[in-house]
Amino acid sequence: MGTTTRSAAALAALALAAGAAHAGEEKVKLKDAPGLDKVRGVCVACHSLDYIPLNSPFLDEKQWRGEVNKMAKVFGAPVKPEDVDPIVAYLAKNYGRR
């Protein structure tokens, strides 16, 4: 239980905490394959990478593209347009429906 209040200080702490790793997530190991660097660069801004294996292996490429687009358009993920294809390719190839 915290000692800070929901003050400017707490909001600053919140902003810091949001981008920071939570204990344990460093243990998540994704498959080492082309595109992994881009996945890491974008996805960890908001969530741990275990969301990817958690959602596998049942999404096809179209469905993974839908997820990536949702993250960009609805959740505001900082993904460059030119990085969408490599990220989708990585997800579909390594964590997609077989």
Place this chain on the structure above:
Amino acid sequence: MTTRRRFLAMGAGGIAVPALSSLSLPAWAATPWQPGELPEGTLATGILEKLPGKVPLIKRSYRPPNFETPVDYFRNPITPNDAFFVRYHLAGIPNVDAKGWKLRVHGDAAAGTLELDLARLKKDFEPAEIVAVCQCSGNRRGLSNPHVAGVEWGVGAMGNARWKGVRLRDILAKVGVKDSAVEVAFDGADGPPLAATPDFRKSLPMARALHESTMIAYEMNGAPLPHWNGFPARLIVPGWTGTYWMKHVVDVDVRSHPFESFWMNPAYRVPAGKFHGIEGFPSQQNATSQPITDIVVNSLVTSLRDGQRFHRGQTVDVAGIAWDGGRGIRDVLVSPDSGRSWHPAHLGKDLGPYSFRPFRYQFRAATPGPAVVMVKAVNARGDTQVSDLIFNPAGYHNNVVSRIQIEVA
């Protein structure tokens, strides 16, 4: 239809281990059992991990934290606070100080405004208590066939607690509600990691906001709420799914217009007309979909595992819990023979219509070979569990009749 279950239980490291036999099944298993129908990747990453202040729970994601209660905790109708599941959409989770916490009540359809700290909330209003199930809308999503994207919950994104707090309608009466009010919207102290991400906010129709069971709760099972379950106060909406149970609630907005938010539409919707008997949400529904509302009747067997072996003449103990959206459980029916005959189970203590209701039925294993034990709950309105999954894109409302394969040798 979810008839096929793998004869495997998953160990803590995601390693398949033989299913526990009836003789070796411990009261509190050290490794989490997970349904075999979960996606492979879900089973492999669903390890036991400990959040501060919690017992080891089944980790679905580290950040935001999504942690599921292992099935053995449901052997008791009340879920302990330190084993209660944890679900966040967004990773900006502040530590809220009880002294600094304030609840702001306002809105264009409120007659005035009110700011309540915890001391005033407890002092100025009559306390109320209720035992109620908090079940994530997405509980059992991982069992959807075909699988759908999201947090791939097994059966443990739920818990049952005795909540203490203040009725929301008493707070609304104090602030005054205009005739123009259509919804009440809620916000919690937690927020998104990026400014561009929609903050998690939800609304309720007036009828539910003014329902006598809807409360701002500050105690859970006789103790302050755990941080991970919404300290120091959360909204509780008995009968309705967990998405409405705003944690760390700080803002109550009485509105004359429907609340527009990603989290009301397109998120948390069920296709129109697909689930019979669920409550409507007039100000938020349209021709194609409506918000998820009340919990459908369901049950969970906690005493048996798929593949469990019995010898002839041995007693098969079929025990578990049943619940629904507040009408109350009338019957739990058990079939020892793949649905040919059904027998009423003995119902345990009634803790109220929003609570888990324990049940138990015992029979003697007679015919050698495989057998399927089936269980379905019936609520006071006569609603029962479905034989086949009602597929929907978000994987909600999975209340398929339980089918557990046992072996008699």
